[in-house]
Amino acid sequence: MTASLAQLDLDHLFHPATDLRGHRQAGPQIWERGEGVYVFDSEGKQYLEGMAGLWCTALGYGEQALVDAAAEQMSKFCYGPLFAGKSNEPSIRLAAKLAEWVPIADARFLFGCSGSDANDAQVKLIRYYYNAIGKPEKKKILSRGNAYHGITLATAALTGLPAFHRHFDLPGDDVIHLTSPHYYRQSKPGESEADFVERLAKELESVIEREGAGTIGAMIAEPLMGAGGVIPPPAGYWDRIQPILAANDILLIDDEVVCGFGRTGQPFGCQTWNIEPATMTMAKALSSAYLPISAVAVPGFMYEAIEEAAGGVGLFAHGLTYAGHPVAAAVAVRNLELMEERGIMDHAARMGELLQAGLAPLADHPLVGNLRGIGLIAGLELVADKDSRELFPAQNKTAFKVAAACLAEGLVVRALPGDVIAVCPPLIINPDQINELVEKLGRGLDRATAA
Ligand SMILES: Cc1ncc(COP(=O)(O)O)c(C=O)c1O
Numbered sequence: 548m549t550a551s552l553a554q555l556d557l558d559h560l561f562h563p564a565t566d567l568r569g570h571r572q573a574g575p576q577i578w579e580r581g582e583g584v585y586v587f588d589s590e591g592k593q594y595l596e597g598m599a600g601l602w603c604t605a606l607g608y609g610e611q612a613l614v615d616a617a618a619e620q621m622s623k624f625c626y627g628p629l630f631a632g633k634s635n636e637p638s639i640r641l642a643a644k645l646a647e648w649v650p651i652a653d654a655r656f657l658f659g660c661s662g663s664d665a666n667d668a669q670v671k672l673i674r675y676y677y678n679a680i681g682k683p684e685k686k687k688i689l690s691r692g693n694a695y696h697g698i699t700l701a702t703a704a705l706t707g708l709p710a711f712h713r714h715f716d717l718p719g720d721d722v723i724h725l726t727s728p729h730y731y732r733q734s735k736p737g738e739s740e741a742d743f744v745e746r747l748a749k750e751l752e753s754v755i756e757r758e759g760a761g762t763i764g765a766m767i768a769e770p771l772m773g774a775g776g777v778i779p780p781p782a783g784y785w786d787r788i789q790p791i792l793a794a795n796d797i798l799l800i801d802d803e804v805v806c807g808f809g810r811t812g813q814p815f816g817c818q819t820w821n822i823e824p825a826t827m828t829m830a831k832a833l834s835s836a837y838l839p840i841s842a843v844a845v846p847g848f849m850y851e852a853i854e855e856a857a858g859g860v861g862l863f864a865h866g867l868t869y870a871g872h873p874v875a876a877a878v879a880v881r882n883l884e885l886m887e888e889r890g891i892m893d894h895a896a897r898m899g900e901l902l903q904a905g906l907a908p909l910a911d912h913p914l915v916g917n918l919r920g921i922g923l924i925a926g927l928e929l930v931a932d933k934d935s936r937e938l939f940p941a942q943n944k945t946a947f948k949v950a951a952a953c954l955a956e957g958l959v960v961r962a963l964p965g966d967v968i969a970v971c972p973p974l975i976i977n978p979d980q981i982n983e984l985v986e987k988l989g990r991g992l993d994r995a996t997a998a
Pocket of ligand 1: 601660662663665666697802805830831
């Protein structure tokens with residue numbers, strides 16, 4: 548059965564974010580089921596899901612309460628649009644519940660199906676808003692190297708990872724990438740963290756001066772960068788960056804797709820680093836990935852300006868067929884209720900401390916140049932030489948080999964560009980499972996070193 552499925556995969560599936568040629572040789576790994584923090588492949592082998600899928604299965608696998616919420620809503624009312632003022636109870640309840648969660652005044656929520664379409668909507672909303680308030684020049688968006696904001700034309704242009712740009716002929720004249728706040732990789736020899744932050748702040752100021760504040764509408768940022776290498780901001784970064792944005796009337800789009808809902812030890816990453824966003828993007832853990840759903844939160848002042856401008860058009864002419872899909876919304880509502888009822892934010896914060904403490908000794912592993920993280924997310928940057936921080940040659944695919952070695956040990960981790968191993972388990976992980984994760988990761992690193 549596995550062999551015939553694998554052949555069908557090789558014949559017919561187009562895999563996203565995959566080394567397509569390598570896939571022809573290696574073939575697929577086929578997952579069959581999940582339970583709690585564990586997943587099982589088609590041969591029945593059990594693995595600890597140390598990546599929560601793609602940073603998303605917050606409440607773990609097989610959560611019956613979410614299955615029930617979906618089944619109930621699906622039999623009651625499987626679909627209805629939000630177009631033309633039509634509505635449905637799960638979407639209304641989800642918007643109202645999110646308003647209790649997000650630190651945004653008079654927030655309104657625009658629903659979508661993925662982080663990418665939500666960030667794409669963020670770009671459109673920034674344009675709409677500045678057109679609405681009579682500042683049509685204020686359209687450029689600042690992003691950063693190593694950022695990951697999605698893969699639509701607009702959001703791939705915001706993403707600061709070269710592989711996501713090559714061959715795609717993206718638009719993006721209106722996107723400016725700042726230096727990644729990656730102290731370990733981007734700091735100069737001998738530069739202190741404080742000096743590094745100061746250099747990045749000066750860079751931001753000089754970019755604003757060069758372009759003109761009147762041409763820059765927003766900066767988009769993940770509080771902690773995920774897919775770009777698990778990069779927490781250096782100390783003092785946001786305290787220094789935010790006032791510069793505020794002084795220049797540049798709105799901060801907070802991409803909480805990975806950080807949101809407890810990942811960094813607070814409900815949102817913006818709360819971990821005292822960031823005051825103008826707007827927010829949420830997806831992934833919003834439904835613990837049981838169904839695809841995303842949300843953009845906009846503040847009241849933006850909504851009112853957009854409402855006014857849309858009046859002149861006759862309608863706000865934007866929206867997805869599946870925006871506010873009642874089944875996905877019902878699952879998201881139940882997911883947030885479960886997080887509240889079970890104290891998942893506090894649990895995640897406590898488990899986060901255990902995870903970081905458990906991983907700490909791995910910083911001394913010969914392969915690990917830099918260990919970083921906070922809460923239930925961590926990255927291990929692999930280097931050929933700890934002193935010079937020299938990377939292994941890219942063709943070595945070192946991180947992929949380590950991820951494969953971890954898999955052989957029964958642990959799922961992810962290899963990211965720049966030879967970083969990412970760890971991001973479901974928020975429901977318990978102390979014994981954290982020990983298991985750390986042990987298997989250590990054995991995976993040893994196994995890869997030996998090979
Ligand atoms: C921070 C961030 N923003 C946006 C996205 C895009 O989300 P999606 O893959 O659901 O389109 C991701 C996906 O990993 C992400 O990590």
